[in-house]
Amino acid sequence: MAKFLLPLLLGLLAACAHANEAAPAAADPALEARMTRITSELRCLVCQNQTIADSQSGLASDLRQEVRELLQRGQNEQQIVDYMTARYGDFVLYRPPLKATTVLLWFGPAALLLGGVFTLILVLRRRSKLADDQFEADPEPDASPADEAR
Amino acid sequence: MSKYLRFLIPLAIFIALVAFLAAGLKLDPREVPSPLIGKPAPDFALTRLDQPALTIRRADLLGQVWMLNVWASWCTACREEHPVLLDFARRRLVPVYGLNYKDQRAAGLRWLANSGDPYESSLFDPDGRVGIDWGVYGVPETFVIDRAGVVRYKHIGPLTPEVLRDRIEPLLRQLHG
Numbered sequence: 248m249a250k251f252l253l254p255l256l257l258g259l260l261a262a263c264a265h266a267n268e269a270a271p272a273a274a275d276p277a278l279e280a281r282m283t284r285i286t287s288e289l290r291c292l293v294c295q296n297q298t299i300a301d302s303q304s305g306l307a308s309d310l311r312q313e314v315r316e317l318l319q320r321g322q323n324e325q326q327i328v329d330y331m332t333a334r335y336g337d338f339v340l341y342r343p344p345l346k347a348t349t350v351l352l353w354f355g356p357a358a359l360l361l362g363g364v365f366t367l368i369l370v371l372r373r374r375s376k377l378a379d380d381q382f383e384a385d386p387e388p389d390a391s392p393a394d395e396a397r
Numbered sequence: 398m399s400k401y402l403r404f405l406i407p408l409a410i411f412i413a414l415v416a417f418l419a420a421g422l423k424l425d426p427r428e429v430p431s432p433l434i435g436k437p438a439p440d441f442a443l444t445r446l447d448q449p450a451l452t453i454r455r456a457d458l459l460g461q462v463w464m465l466n467v468w469a470s471w472c473t474a475c476r477e478e479h480p481v482l483l484d485f486a487r488r489r490l491v492p493v494y495g496l497n498y499k500d501q502r503a504a505g506l507r508w509l510a511n512s513g514d515p516y517e518s519s520l521f522d523p524d525g526r527v528g529i530d531w532g533v534y535g536v537p538e539t540f541v542i543d544r545a546g547v548v549r550y551k552h553i554g555p556l557t558p559e560v561l562r563d564r565i566e567p568l569l570r571q572l573h574g
Contacts, residue, residue, distance in 0.1 A: 292429060292534035305499065306534055309525050334532040336432040 282314045285327055289339050298341065431532055431551040438465075438542050439530035446497050446505050446519035453494075453520055455546065462572045464493045464565075465540040466516070466556075467528065469500045470508035472536040478555035479512055485561055486515035491541075491569050495519030498528045498536055541565060543572050 283300050289310075291302035299307045299314075310331075317327050331339050343349050433439070442454045466482060468475045486493050495516035497505045502521060509519070522528055531540070541550040550568055552560055 295426060306525070306529075309529060313529060333432060334529060335534065336430055336532075338429045 278315060278318055281318055281324075282311060285314055285318075285324055286311055288328075288341050289331055290341055292335055292339065299339075427535070428553050429534070431548070433532055433540075433548040434551060436548060438540070438546050438548050439527070441520070441522075441527045441530065443496075443520035443522055443527060446495070446502060446509075446521045449502070449521070453518065458494070458542070459546050460544055462491055462544055462569060463517075463542050464491050465496055465531075465542065466493055467496045467498050467531075467533050467536050467538040468519075469498045469536050470504040471500065472498075474555045475537045476512070478537050479515075481556050481558055481561070482515045483513050484558075485556070490566065492517040496527065496531070496533075497521050498533060499523065499525040539565075541568055541572070 286300035286307075287298045289299040291297045291299045291304060291307045291310075293304035293306050294302050297307075299310050301307075314327055317330060322330075328340070337343050337346075337349075343352060345353055438455060440455045442452050445451045445453060468478075482493070493516055495518070497519045500521075500523065502523075505519065505521070509516075520527070525533070531538075535553060537555055539552040539556055540548055543549050549572065550565065552564070556565075
């Protein structure tokens with residue numbers, strides 16, 4: 248059994264080692280910082296609630312490496328973002344661009360809030376015009392339940 | 398009139414809300430629309446999985462309608478897809494090329510030998526570079542490319558007989574016609 252297990256474990260270890268990213272952070276801290284800043288604005292497509300900077304998925308690590316290389320080739324942030332959207336679409340952007348298809352996304356919440364405020368004002372105005380006897384009388388602050396029953 | 402409105406407005410809002418939620422239930426958040434549709438297929442030059450000495454380029458495949466299926470020996474969903482793909486390839490409607498994504502040559506070849514090879518040939522992309530250019534984020538994925546080298550369709554996830562029958566085959570008839 249151990250005869251089979253040992254190579255298997257060694258193989259796993261090799262696979263793990265292989266999975267580690269090349270170009271460690273210490274190599275160029277400035278580059279690493281720029282890479283992290285850019286990839287924190289990009290969504291990982293494999294685990295969609297994480298950024299490419301955070302994700303442990305294989306694709307995210309490949310894309311981090313890709314961003315490093317693009318930066319080394321002298322590309323600026325916008326060029327890298329364009330590179331990503333050309334491949335994965337606007338979906339990778341945590342800040343989607345303002346377009347005809349995203350108007351609802353950008354202004355929907357504000358429109359809902361305005362609608363709510365407008366409705367509230369209407370209701371309050373109408374209420375303020377009502378006569379006093381339309382409302383339920385306020386209970387006497389010191390009235391006991393026994394008094395009310397009488 | 399205003400008596401009816403009192404009920405109709407909340408009802409209308411409720412129906413709209415239900416419609417949005419119902420539509421939201423049917424959307425699959427994993428299916429990200431590909432920006433490649435309608436655009437020229439990304440360039441590549443990769444060696445054949447079975448013949449490391451031979452390179453296949455995008456230009457070699459121009460002038461024909463072809464399909465690219467992204468697969469890997471480590472991909473479990475590909476196992477589910479495989480019989481469907483074998484069946485489809487047997488009908489010879491279109492040449493299906495494989496993109497062996499982030500795999501090892503020996504493992505890929507063994508997998509094809511064991512479970513059958515539906516591909517015209519498979520392109521070997523060990524570091525996933527070509528995969529990135531094609532916007533691959535989950536294996537399997539399938540692309541349909543027309544004669545001019547333009548990506549016409551992308552399917553994410555395992556192919557099913559329904560997708561082939563309802564989406565891909567009509568498109569192939571149109572592209573061939």
